[in-house]
Amino acid sequence: MSDRDPLAFKVFNEIGIINQLTSAAFAAVLPKGMTIAQFTVLNHFARLGHEQRSPAQLASAFQITRPTMTSTLARLDKAGLVTIKPDPGDGRSKLVSVTAAGEKMRDLCLQRLAGPMADAVSVLSSETLEALLPLLQDVRAKLDRLRD
Template sequence: MTTPDPLEFAVFNEIGIIDQLATHAFSEALPRGMTPAQFSILNHFVRLGKRQESPARLASAFQVSRPTMSTTLARLERAGHVEISPDPDDGRGKLVRITERGRAMREECVMRLSEPLREVRAAIRPELFEQLRPLLAEMREKLDRMRD
């Protein structure tokens, strides 16, 4: 086994720390009972314009186990944010779709996140966001292709 390239390790270490800090800030801003994982699922449907998705595909997209995804989806379903129904094309499968209540919750979450994001924006110069956005998008796209 070889040691990782120091620059590559440092970049991913920084991304990991940023993820931890952002997840904590998001957790604090979200409505009571809404977790970052639950918000991410609602956001996934809205951001990608997804009408419906199987729990297995969601688990794969979020890189979590199927039981973990099932637990998260069950909580969202109990809150009325998603509907889970049998897949008409697969007798054993299920399909998840976001509800209007789920869309409204996603919008509330986005509104609540505006204050922490405004604080970050005030602390970091705008040029840095402009530089990072395309670089991070490129990195995400390449890493996403690598996992398929």
């Protein structure tokens, strides 16, 4: 990295590297057949209070194509972790919701992620994490508004 690189690039480059490191660590401990993409969908539902979402809304939230999201949802549906039903208000649309099995799978994933998270906590103090969280939440919220 060059001293001439823009500050924003340096910050987002660091976030990208952190994402790569944590994704690799997380993928290594997820239950067999569970991908990071599938876990993030289950986690998204938990974060939103398990509200139903259309595949298009989910694709938009994850900034991926609809076919990519449809593929991820099909695998989750086949495993019984989500249900995909026709939208009663629009016969052309579908609504996705997480199942009890999906909630249990998310909990299992979180249990499996305890090891990598403990490793991170061993090198990052609680004070560091507490200081980072509101800053990262603010960055996420502001960038999320940019895409709307």
